[in-house]
Amino acid sequence: MTFVTMDDGVRLWTATTGSVGPSWPVVLLHGGPGLWDYLGPVARLLDDGTVVHRFDQRGCGRSDASDDQRVARLVADLEALRRHWGYERWAVVGHSFGALLGLHYAWTHPDRVASLVHLSGTGLGDWRTPYRAERLRRMTERQVARLAELEAEPHRSAVREREFRTLAWFTDHADRERAWAWAAEDAAAPHAVNWTANRRLAAETDAWPEEAVRDGCRRVTAPVTVVHGTGDPRPITTAAALAAALPHGRLHALRDAGHHPWRERPTELRAILRAALATNRQGR
Template sequence: MSRPAGRAVLADDGCRLWTLVGGDGPPLVFVHGGPGLWDMAGDLATMFEGHYRTVRWDQRGCGRSQRRGPYTLDRSVADLGAVLDAHAAGPATLLGHSWGAHLALEYTLRHPERVRRLVYVAGTGIDDEDTWKPVYRQRTRDLPGGLDRASVVRQWTAEFPDRAQAATHAEAMATPWFEINRECSVTINAEVARRLRETDLAARCRTLRVPVLIVDGSEDLRPRWAVDSLAAALPDVRRVVLRGASHLPWVEDPDGFSGAVLGDHRR
């Protein structure tokens, strides 16, 4: 299978970041999950290319980007800024998924003038992760370990409640396949967990004037009440829960997902 060639963007420390642009219109930048994974927004780009200039990218050390640290939240925020500098002349819409939702939120809090709108998809909120992670661990306790493709596909299959389609969806997530960057995952997850324990992110969110759309799938293995305090703290927020969808709600309910995002398109 051929892979999109993309274009390299240099971070301010010289790290090469893979990017891919399509469509026409105001910029929409996808911020993928992980950490340690890669962009899987091909379907999303196709969904929105008629309305936006879509920008996909792999975070440093991941996928098609240069495998090079350091792996920190501050570095990730700066890298996202480099992608915006290269591909967004004015304020952009950020669509962040899972860990990418947290990264996009953090960027928006630091640089609200660069963000037209934040779409926060399947994130895990702003509370100490010990409030929700035990529930998640209980729900996933029987999943296999391993970082090889076959093991990860089996893990990802559990993300989809429609068991007839789960394996197909998980295979699509893993195509193309790149080595998972475990160092990136462990390091950034530990830093984010520490910051959530030690800082009052809700107070920062209460000052944000950028409109935020939160999109959840009701069947996500990560409990959706973990996002309640974030929604309560944001001054300009709309929340959409897609019934029957899970952690990748655009896969299971593409019409509901695109309707939610495009319903706020002119904001």
């Protein structure tokens, strides 16, 4: 684990596993926005065949604090990491908000992306309406009320923060018997959510016109593997719309997988990721 300093002095926490192999070197982009790297399980699906890099986005997790919370700044950080690690091209795997970040990076620096995996992202179109409806369907009235109560508290204790995160996240999983335990495991992470980053970045990306995103998609030259679980409360229809808007997009639907498919469909996800990372690698 090392820190890499950006051009404005902000240090990003990074971790590298694996070794040089037949597939493209890969960087994993966590979601949020405002969370921290939680993609170690994804790295373990890949690092016996390539080098895998992970990091905490600026202001998040173990990285330095930063008031500069813009997508363009995060894209610049990602490009600085590529140069630091010395790659001409690499593969990018983004999860949730990280999928959107990876997409933006791919249309900003198309010549630097050999392959892109858009994992459990929101896609194109109105995803919030069906997402909110499905989320409510997976909660009891008591859970909805308790989540609202905790969300309204300006300063939650550590215990109440874990309860809040668990309630907020347990609906992400398709396996309803294990959903609470998985969410509680994630909620126990020792890092604070960067709510400023969350609000600023969400407001910025929500304001993007759909046609502007489609224009960006048309600039992506790399093959894009769009992976989405059919049990994710975020609708697969918007993920499919994104895949269709990309020149080289392909949708992979993971049956009965939720927002974290490495938990519910690790074998299938591993095969999809490995195929995506090997794309165009041979002969180059």
